[in-house]
Amino acid sequence: MSSPDTKAEEIVEDPIESQEELIIDETRNAFVTSIATDLGSDFIDSHVVPEIDVWIRVTQEAWLETAKILFEKHEMSFFNFLSAIDWMPSPFGREMDAAIDNLDDEVSVETEMEWGITGGEKRFQLLARVHNPVTNLGVNVKADLEGDFPEVETWTPVYPGANWHEREVMEMFGISFKNHPNMVNLYLPTEFEGHPLRKDFPLLSRRAKPWPGIVDVELMPGEDDDDTEESGEET
Amino acid sequence: MGLVENGKLPGPLTKLLNISRKYSLWVYQWGLACCAIEMGAAFASPRYDVMRLGVIPFPASPRQADLVVISGTVTDKMAPAVRRLYEQMPEPKYVISMGSCANCGGPYWDSYSVTKGVDQIIPVDVYVPGCPPRPEALLEGIVLLQERIASEDMTDRWNRDPIVVT
């Protein structure tokens, strides 16, 4: 059988070690430049963590186009995952949070939307990751989606593996995909109402019965400070 | 006719029948979640070897099973199938609820898709706590069930009100 030696040489070094100095990541920067040129005005933003990871953000219209470029030009043949993010702050404030009985004074109900490292301005952001198994370069692709029940092109023609991921996103976030072969619920019963991963989906059990939260243990002298999570199972 | 049912059997015979039920518990081979592996360990691992106790893990169809171990999380999507599994087993049948999830929802007590306890849909004879319970705990549960079967009054069992799930 084949051996690991046949592998291409450009494997990145241990990222954690190289994180100390400020290094310029040639590969990723080149990649970002290349894809920005290809996409033109549809390319919005990018973020590179040197030697570790790269994010790009494209417009909703160029979503499928991006996949094609990534697949064909950059040989990102490995489909990793596809998901979405709901940036809207939970309308329930901290009620749903585990920390409800452990509020520090600075924690307050947030009202403003706040986006991740590549920014954004819409409620939903689509997030996908593809990978090139040869050069071992992975890229996170994001796109802002318009509206409360957005619709976007499907990736299945390029990555057949996106099929189930898109179904999952559909049922979890209510984002539908154009031209998807089988747009039905994946996990939940068809009659399930609501989209659980939206921030405004309430966990009813929690409302009925408050979460015991972190049991704030007084530290014994000399005790390690890592045993604060024992309360998960006893309900 | 069901002589067992109307309790017209002489005592020693009832005892005999109870004992034979006790030592011949065919258990349905089906696991739900994490606990299924511990159940599998109890069934298949030479260290635990549940067959010693006369629990025979042969049947793959509920039609031949006497005992079902609900081992793991029951989700709302799964619940009708679990219910049907129970329905399709022939009487007399026993249920062991294994693990926190099957008992009460366990770590998923606040999930939107998990049934909080299998006893909401089917009657349970023995609860085995743990997340997951060790195989020894399941063995303990089976032994408890066997003790219960050995001294069971079938007439009482048959004439008990059926558990209604609306």
Added chain:
Amino acid sequence: MSEFLRNWLTVLIFGGVGILLVSVFLGLGSLLRPSRDTPQKRINYESGVDPQGDMWSQANIRYYVFALMFVLFDVEAVFIFPWAARLEVYGLFGLVEMFIFIFILALGLLYAWRKRLLRWV
């Protein structure tokens, strides 16, 4: 003749004993067993969901071909048995006759083989 018929009467009786055994077991069972009939119980088992589609659906045509070949070779076997039991008497002549018989049928097997019927297509 009477010895012969008695032997076969025994055959009949044994068939009867078999059926009797089943009946006795089932009878005993029906004395003891409970009956708690619910509609769900009477639904076919199909991995815990409602049965879908036609229960008695079409079988694979392969089965027919194999059964057909079995029938024909079975008939062959019927003719081999008396030959086998009396081979000493028939000697070389019987041997040759049977070889021709087996050979012709083996041709059938060969035909099916060559036509790739023995594969599961």
Added chain:
Amino acid sequence: MLLNQFLILSAVLFCIGVYGVLTRRNGVMVLMSIELILNSVNINLVAFAAFREAIPGEVFALFVIAVAAAEVGVGLAMVLLLYRNRRNIDLAGIDSMKG
């Protein structure tokens, strides 16, 4: 035992077979009725063999069984062909299928 017992039994079976062939339109049923007829013939053959204390009758019965096996094989194959082309095995409509 009388020879006639067997002959009449076989006649009755034969007629039931004929009735089946005439009334049933299902191809498989027709074949089964033919089996019935062949069986009645066999009973006849063996009865005569016993009557004459001669073996050839029995050997002929064996041959009839062999022929029946071949007949069923081919007959069922034809029924299958019919079924594949027409999705039923109703022989009544077969005359409409010319060529």
Added chain:
Amino acid sequence: MNLEASTQQLSYIANQASDARVNIELETEGMTLNLGPQHPATHGTLRIIVRLDGEQVVSAEPVMGYMHRGYEKLTEVRTYPQVTTLVNRIDWLGSFANEVPFILAAERLMEVEAPPRAQWIRTALFELSRIANVVLFLGDMAVQLGATTPVFYAFRDREFVLNQIESVTGGRFHPNFDRIGGIKDDLPKGWIQETKDVLSRIHSFCDEMEDLVVGNEIFQTRTRGIGIIPADTGLAYGLSGANIRSSGVDWDLRRDGGVGLIHDQLDWKVWTHPDGDSFARYWVRLQEVRESCKMVSQILDGIPSGPIMAKVPRIIKVPPGEAYVETENPLGIMGYYIISKGDLVPYRVKIRSASFNNVSITPWVLKGVYVPDVISILASLYFILGDIDR
């Protein structure tokens, strides 16, 4: 349970009854066969609706969600240390391995690094949980193909691995041992020697399987050439782990990923197989168990001394940011995409689980095979329901 919740509960159950009747329209001559949710072949509760023509599969449609427990939502209401309790239960056979990428992602956001000893112990446990996981596969695949005995040997020898995991972590099944910035405890006394004995047991188990299963002619005829997945198709569906390596793709995150574990300091080999069939998947996994044993014994010999926890605050708040970390878990690539807003709880956690992608190829790969091969292929793809349904 209050009224609202119980009404919701009951309506789910009622709705589900109708959902169980999911019928794929297409009333052809064929037969629709349900494998699952109560079916021994589906490792639990996967349901596969296969449409048959005779015994040949015309189309196969997996229906999942019978084990969907809502991890991604629940992580949003658990603090970071509490999340490990949950994610333990995703791939329940190699529980410890589930914690590692999550902890690594959180560490990356917090910009802490576990001390070397912790990393070594982590890697040892990571590989032990791989052994515990894949050993069971080696037996289970045989039992799916009808050989009853190997699974008993698998359970027998797996017990010893679990013992070792238990004696370090205290949890036989769901250790919940990894911490942000290190691990919970140090190794107990005598553990290293015991583990070496266990490893030799596992080695002999592998040899046994090589004889009993791989060397068996019937096993070979049942698996060779069955369920062939070409490399590009596999990649496009996102197959990972041994599934893709047995299609000839030489890609292993333990070697190529370069995150937080110390695989790059060990001497081992990535096995691939050019065939991409069920047999290759079994064979590659068998070799990987051996490689894992090799790795663990090297770790046992070279484990450095030092602290096991980095300096982290008692109440963990992760700084705002996004991070994605994936590791080569027993089932394939498992990754966590964590979005933090600086709270006690993650804002969003996307769990990229291996089996979900691995199983998503089933409609493609099952087309045109025979019913017995469905079993062989499903078994060789090796999925765990919790890992699919999360």
Added chain:
Amino acid sequence: MTGFFLSQIQGLDPLTSDEVLVAQNVFFGLIALVMILAALKMVTTENIVHAALYLVIVLAGAAGMFILLGAEFVAVTQILVYIGAIIVLFLFGIMLTKGSFGTEEGELRERNRMAILVSVLIVAVTSGSFIDSFRDAELNRQAPSTTADIGDSIFGQFIIPFEAISVLLLAALIGSVVIARRDQ
């Protein structure tokens, strides 16, 4: 009837031929009754699988008849080939042509009457002629035929038909394979 059972209770020694005769007649009556009933059910039942199972009963009855006639080899052949093989072939054939389990009503009534008429006519004519020609012809076989007898007959007198059978079987195999092939 009682005579028959009494005859069974007596000792091991060979029965007198009268006793054998009584026993044979009793069994003949029983088997014939079962056969005719099963045959009637077979041609009238609407479920083809049931029909095939009734055919099994008829065939088993025929085997019994062969035994009564002392033709052991033919009887066992009947079981092996007919019950063990041809019925299985029938059952496969039925399951291959599903959807035909239904009823076949319609304009059958007319044909039904005709068929009954024809059948009864044939029974009447043949039975009449049988009774006329064989009247009280006794079957008085003393010993059952043996396998050796059958073999000697086949490999002596009937060697050509025997070889012809092999050709017939080959032809049937090839013919039905050609007909039933899926792809063409």
Added chain:
Amino acid sequence: MTVFNLAIELAYWQQTVIRSILGLVAVLLPAGTLVYLYLFKMMSFMQSRLGPMEAGPYGSLQLLAEVGKFLQKEDLFPRAADRVVFKAAPFVVLASTFLLVLVLPAGPDAWFINIDTGVFLALAVSSISVIGILMAGWGSASKYSLIGGLRAAGQLVAYELPLVLAVMGVVIQAGTLNVQEIVLAQANGEIFGWGGIGNPFIITQFLGFVIFLIAIQAELTQPPFDMPVAESEIVTGYLTEYTGMRFLLFFIGEFATAGIFSALAATFFLGGWYIPGLDPTSNLFNLIGPLVLVGKMLLVSFLIFWFRFTYPRFREDQLQQLAWKVLVPLSLLNIVATGVLKVVF
């Protein structure tokens, strides 16, 4: 020995009653022995477990518990099922088993029937169970059952043929179809003029023995030929819908048939009730013959169960190919070779 002489001078009805009782024993005893000894104990030992231990010493009363339990189980049949066919199937299967046990001789005078066509009858009745299985599969109106029934029937007919043809070599050598005479031929036979151990046909018919073993393995639907009841594919095949007593009867039938087939193999190839060094006509064999036969039966069924616990299962088409491409040609070859040798020597 007078007892035995007496026994054979009983009236027919007395003999028949005795035979029926012995027949019941001959069916149920092997079934029970095989289930307990092999299915429970040997399997467990091979899998480094203990097997049933609690019910009685070493779990020896386990079988009684099983019967007692199954007696109390509810009797169900699916609404869609064909009731009559569904209920009649176990009768057919068990009747086939009982007819099969008939031909086994257990001593010079200890036989159930002694007919001219014994071998032929055994093979004929063994094929009746196919109908029972098809009835079970079709009558259940369940897909798993139907597929299982069809698979079982396809498999049983495919392996019936090697079974029949493999015995042919024995018949040629013994020159008779009578089972008792086959045993005597082995007892009185000589190997190149040396009659020390008789001539058990396994020596000359080793190929036939192997084919016969493979064929009975398949006839019994034991692994590696257990596709009809493959639980990881079609749940329990044609048994899927059977509950309680009816299931147990199928179970008994399966294991009783296993025992009887093993005994047949022992009779055809290993000398049956005979052990070398004793006079085969001696009355002693009426006493020890059954024990010898059971011993040999256990030996052969050990092989069957050993394979059962060791091998994975074939696929349906591989099974058919094995039957038609390997076993049938080989057994035809065996017939030809045996015939030639018989005529030449």
